[in-house]
Amino acid sequence: MDHITIANSRVPVLGFGTWKLFGPECIKATELALIAGYRHIDTAQIYENEAEIGMVLRHSGIARDEIFLTTKIWMDNVGRGKFQRSVDESLKRLQTDYVDLLLLHWPVDDVPLRQQLEDLQAVQQACRARLIGVSNYPVALMRAACKDYGITLANNQVEYHPFLSQKPVLDYARAHGMFVTAYSPLARGKVADHPVLQQIARRYGKNEGQIALRWLIQQEGVAAIPKAARADHIRDNIDIFDFALTAEEMNAIMGLARPDGRLINPDWAPQWDKAA
Ligand SMILES: NC(=O)c1ccc[n+]([C@@H]2O[C@H](COP(=O)([O-])OP(=O)(O)OC[C@H]3O[C@@H](n4cnc5c(N)ncnc54)[C@H](OP(=O)(O)O)[C@@H]3O)[C@@H](O)[C@H]2O)c1
Numbered sequence: 001m002d003h004i005t006i007a008n009s010r011v012p013v014l015g016f017g018t019w020k021l022f023g024p025e026c027i028k029a030t031e032l033a034l035i036a037g038y039r040h041i042d043t044a045q046i047y048e049n050e051a052e053i054g055m056v057l058r059h060s061g062i063a064r065d066e067i068f069l070t071t072k073i074w075m076d077n078v079g080r081g082k083f084q085r086s087v088d089e090s091l092k093r094l095q096t097d098y099v100d101l102l103l104l105h106w107p108v109d110d111v112p113l114r115q116q117l118e119d120l121q122a123v124q125q126a127c128r129a130r131l132i133g134v135s136n137y138p139v140a141l142m143r144a145a146c147k148d149y150g151i152t153l154a155n156n157q158v159e160y161h162p163f164l165s166q167k168p169v170l171d172y173a174r175a176h177g178m179f180v181t182a183y184s185p186l187a188r189g190k191v192a193d194h195p196v197l198q199q200i201a202r203r204y205g206k207n208e209g210q211i212a213l214r215w216l217i218q219q220e221g222v223a224a225i226p227k228a229a230r231a232d233h234i235r236d237n238i239d240i241f242d243f244a245l246t247a248e249e250m251n252a253i254m255g256l257a258r259p260d261g262r263l264i265n266p267d268w269a270p271q272w273d274k275a276a
Contacts, residue, residue, distance in 0.1 A: 002241055004179050004223060006154050009100060009130050011068050011179065013217040014238055015040030017227030019047050025229055026052040032234045034060050042157075042181070042225040044072035044105055045090055054095035064096060070181075072105035072135055072157075073120075075268065079111030083119040087128060102129035103157055106136045107270045113144055117151045131155065135183075138273045139172045146176055157181040160222070162191060162212055162253050163261035165275035174221050182216045184263055185224040186237075196252055204243050207236060214240045215253045 004011045016033040018026060018041065026049045030041065034056070043053050050071060057067060071094065077086035091097065102123055104116055123129045133155030134145065145151050156173055160166045160182035173180045186209050191197055197208040204211070209226070216224040217240070226237045245253075257275060265272075 004221060006177070006179055007131060007152075009068070009154075011100075011223055012038070012040040013223045014038070014213065014240065015042050015068070015070070015181070015223060015225040016234075017183065017225040018043050018049055018053065019227055021047075021049055021052075021227065021229060023049075023052065027056055029229050029234060030056040031060070032231055033238075034062060036235050036238050038234075038238055039066055040068040040070075040223070040225070042070045042183075043094075044103075045074040045077065045086060046072070046105065050090055050093035054093050058095045068100045069094065069096065070101040070103065070157075071099050072103040075106050075108050078104060078108045078116050079119070083116075084122070087123050091128060098128050098130060100129075101131045101133060101155055103133045103135045103155065104137075106266075106268060107134075107141055113141070114149050117145055117149050121151060133157070133178070136270065137169075138270050139168045141270065142169070142172050142176075142178075153178055155179055155181055157183055157225075159184050159262060159264050160216065160224075161185050161187040161261075162194070162197065162215065162256040163187050163258055164263075165254075165257035165261075166273075167275065168273040170219070170222070179221045179223060182222055182224040185216050185226050186212055187261075188263055190263075194256065196256060200245070200249050200252070206240070206243065209233070210236055210240050211245070211253070213237060214243065214245055215250060218245055218250060 016038040120132045124132045131154035133153045135157035191212040192208045201208045201211045228234045
């Protein structure tokens, strides 16, 4: 399956991550990604590349409804009367009337969660975001959003790769009709060094990155958004739809998760779930 269907949206399971792609490099890489067949693009206000991505999409000749476009509200724009204006500015930079998915980038402690969610919902009700969701939310916060405040979230975008279990988040998401997007799905390039991934890669004539991505998208309700600047990486990362891992290989890769596998853990991170 090359896409996830959720609330009338079709989400390609393999998307293009754009963190740390700036200016001409971002333009070039995003153009190459579209040529290679990516139709799901992930950006964020904080990446400072929404304008470049908007320009590439506008000039691509690809119909807007063939693209699944995600952006994320940065922490400083949550509450404080800045939320809606920041969405207006993102849409202007992206040269579109709507994004397919709008996320709260990180949990923010000093603005009531209800207000954050209502602001997000207002964007959706104004048809400026097809789907809404969160990023870097542990289960307790997912539960608060869905259960305490009755908000229908479509997605949680979290760090997920062979070295980090996300079982609690995945279990909660699947039980509540959400999908999970795996960020840093290549463990920021580190998957290339692991002998188990190397061995499986040889078996299929693929590289370790392709095995890690295949492992992610073969899981129910999981999309992955590898970033690449290099043309060969961009092409390789989407060339994962002509083979399938066996149940035994899926389990072997599942077994690579370790307690210190998390790579993205800034000062403002929430209390993460204990890996199961
Ligand atoms: N929501 C959040 O808080 C959050 C946090 C982090 C990331 N993200 C999103 O997730 C995306 C991906 O995560 P990421 O950028 O942290 O890391 P990543 O996708 O795991 O890894 C990117 C790194 O791997 C290299 N690479 C790409 N393809 C490769 C391949 N086939 N073989 C070997 N190396 C390869 C890239 O090199 P080259 O660039 O030189 O090709 C780059 O150095 C981000 O771009 C962003 O969109 C979201």
